[in-house]
Amino acid sequence: MSTDYDAIVIGSGIGGLTCGALLAHKGLRVAVLERHGRIGGYAQEFSRDKFVFDSSVHSVSMANDGFVCGLLNQLGIRDRLAIVPNTCTALVRSPGFTYSLPANLDDLTRCLCSDFPHEKESVCALLDDMQRLFHQYKGNFATGGETMSGRSGTIAEVTRSYKDYIRSFVSDERLRCLLGSIWPFGGSSPAYAPFYNAFIFIAHALEGSHSIKGGFALLARALAEAITSRGGEVRTRWPVRAFRIGDAGVVAAAVSDRGEELTAATFVSNVSPYLLHGQLIPEPFRNRLWQKRLAKLSPSVSAVSVYLGLDGDPAAIAKDNLTFWFASMDHDAIYRRIQSGPSGDIDHLLVMHPPGSAGGGCITLMHFVKQRPGIVWREEKKRIADAMVKKAASVLGDFTAGIRVCEVASPDTFERYTGNTAGALYGFENTHNLYGQSKLPFTTYLPNLFQVGHWTKAGGGIYNVMSSGYVAASIILHQ
Ligand SMILES: Cc1cc2nc3c(=O)[nH]c(=O)nc-3n(C[C@H](O)[C@H](O)[C@H](O)COP(=O)(O)OP(=O)(O)OC[C@H]3O[C@@H](n4cnc5c(N)ncnc54)[C@H](O)[C@@H]3O)c2cc1C
Numbered sequence: 001m002s003t004d005y006d007a008i009v010i011g012s013g014i015g016g017l018t019c020g021a022l023l024a025h026k027g028l029r030v031a032v033l034e035r036h037g038r039i040g041g042y043a044q045e046f047s048r049d050k051f052v053f054d055s056s057v058h059s060v061s062m063a064n065d066g067f068v069c070g071l072l073n074q075l076g077i078r079d080r081l082a083i084v085p086n087t088c089t090a091l092v093r094s095p096g097f098t099y100s101l102p103a104n105l106d107d108l109t110r111c112l113c114s115d116f117p118h119e120k121e122s123v124c125a126l127l128d129d130m131q132r133l134f135h136q137y138k139g140n141f142a143t144g145g146e147t148m149s150g151r152s153g154t155i156a157e158v159t160r161s162y163k164d165y166i167r168s169f170v171s172d173e174r175l176r177c178l179l180g181s182i183w184p185f186g187g188s189s190p191a192y193a194p195f196y197n198a199f200i201f202i203a204h205a206l207e208g209s210h211s212i213k214g215g216f217a218l219l220a221r222a223l224a225e226a227i228t229s230r231g232g233e234v235r236t237r238w239p240v241r242a243f244r245i246g247d248a249g250v251v252a253a254a255v256s257d258r259g260e261e262l263t264a265a266t267f268v269s270n271v272s273p274y275l276l277h278g279q280l281i282p283e284p285f286r287n288r289l290w291q292k293r294l295a296k297l298s299p300s301v302s303a304v305s306v307y308l309g310l311d312g313d314p315a316a317i318a319k320d321n322l323t324f325w326f327a328s329m330d331h332d333a334i335y336r337r338i339q340s341g342p343s344g345d346i347d348h349l350l351v352m353h354p355p356g357s358a359g360g361g362c363i364t365l366m367h368f369v370k371q372r373p374g375i376v377w378r379e380e381k382k383r384i385a386d387a388m389v390k391k392a393a394s395v396l397g398d399f400t401a402g403i404r405v406c407e408v409a410s411p412d413t414f415e416r417y418t419g420n421t422a423g424a425l426y427g428f429e430n431t432h433n434l435y436g437q438s439k440l441p442f443t444t445y446l447p448n449l450f451q452v453g454h455w456t457k458a459g460g461g462i463y464n465v466m467s468s469g470y471v472a473a474s475i476i477l478h479q
Pocket residue numbers: 010011012013014015016033034035036039040041042043055056057058059060238239240241270271272275303305366414417418419420424425426427452453454455459460461462463465
């Protein structure tokens with residue numbers, strides 16, 4: 001039967017666009033349907049006065065010979081992006097503790113071995129093991145991603161926390177805390193995060209920490225061009241309200257709010273699974289086991305983000321592009337406090353600005369919060385934002401006189417713009433327990449419906465969602 005397209009992708013996040021671009025590259029007629037007026041999902045920009053802010057993304061491992069650039073090369077769009085290195089993976093700060101984590105393996109090994117000489121052998125063994133995991137993970141791309149969460153080995157091994165993993169190599173408590181301090185990249189602290197957080201840590205050493213001059217919205221645009229230049233379409237303001245299910249229980253069409261229908265042989269969802277399995281798939285076709293599974297998983301942390309437009313160079317305020325400040329190095333206590341609800345006490349703060357002139361006077365402060373029923377974010381976010389700016393001024397030196405623009409986003413803002421349930425930054429909570437690790441697969445119970453993006457394996461972050469797009473496209477092309 002003839003269809004409008006070979007493949008329809010619902011949602012234009014980086015995961016959806018990557019999958020769509022790879023399918024178009026292989027000759028499929030692709031359409032991406034985006035409900036918003038702009039593409040990119042979280043990879044988005046907005047302007048206020050002369051300031052152009054990246055709404056979310058500040059650091060992605062994008063070395064020339066790494067996975068992301070390999071994919072961009074394959075799609076012929078690498079040259080459209082000016083990829084610039086960040087100064088380091090993160091400058092970790094806590095009272096009485098400051099450490100810049102280098103974003104390359106040689107410097108990282110040298111610094112850790114010279115600053116923790118009594119742990120030299122353990123550091124080398126740990127970094128070796130992390131590299132082994134990294135290559136195992138990347139090898140998994142070729143196997144359709146079935147073990148992309150590191151799910152090979154005994155249950156006890158694969159459900160180990162990142163904290164236990166670190167402890168199995170390192171004894172020095174300060175070093176353990178330092179190695180744990182990359183937890184904001186995955187959203188769960190070391191005792192709760194899976195041992196596979198080691199991948200996040202070592203990816204920054206092996207493939208660096210980078211930004212894109214002009215912002216990550218340009219990555220979305222480049223991927224979209226890779227689709228349209230091959231005859232595909234990227235339609236904005238096309239909210240998918242439901243699927244029409246045809247004979248034999250396959251998805252036949254995406255139906256918009258306005259009742260328009262587009263048909264395809266294959267459908268790829270890049271949207272929250274709570275929306276997909278609770279709304280888009282019509283009730284009689286929903287699968288109870290999946291509903292149960294969804295109920296056992298929970299969305300990741302969200303955030304209050306404060307976007308500041310400043311007179312002058314943000315590097316004069318925070319030298320490094322990413323500063324992670326913690327009130328104490330007890331990361332798990334901070335994470336537990338986040339789960340219990342927002343407080344006036346700012347016990348952690350991320351301070352980020354793009355490298356060099358790409359910054360244009362913009363600096364972003366981020367503080368994790370968890371969405372909860374009953375919180376009126378319109379009011380709450382102001383209170384938290386004020387406390388964040390005050391805390392930043394006390395940690396970095398008072399820069400507040402130079403603030404020209406201040407915009408604040410809350411979990412409601414993130415959910416409103418992207419449809420991510422609870423304003424989740426990273427899809428599902430990144431947890432080491434068995435259920436948490438069993439993130440949703442790329443295939444679903446409907447034979448021609450697939451999932452990509454940060455709610456699938458391997459989880460949150462641009463690197464991971466691009467890998468999900470890659471794996472889903474491979475599965476679709478080889479079926
Ligand atoms: C504040 C913040 C900071 C972050 N910092 C970083 C960072 O520094 N580095 C990093 O790697 N990651 C970072 N992340 C995480 C990263 O941005 C996400 O994990 C990633 O962008 C998610 O991509 P995705 O493909 O899952 O799609 P999403 O970005 O979630 O996009 C989903 C798209 O689907 C669309 N959609 C939803 N419902 C429908 C519908 N019914 N019909 C049509 N379209 C629909 C939405 O409008 C949206 O465009 C950050 C996230 C946030 C919020």
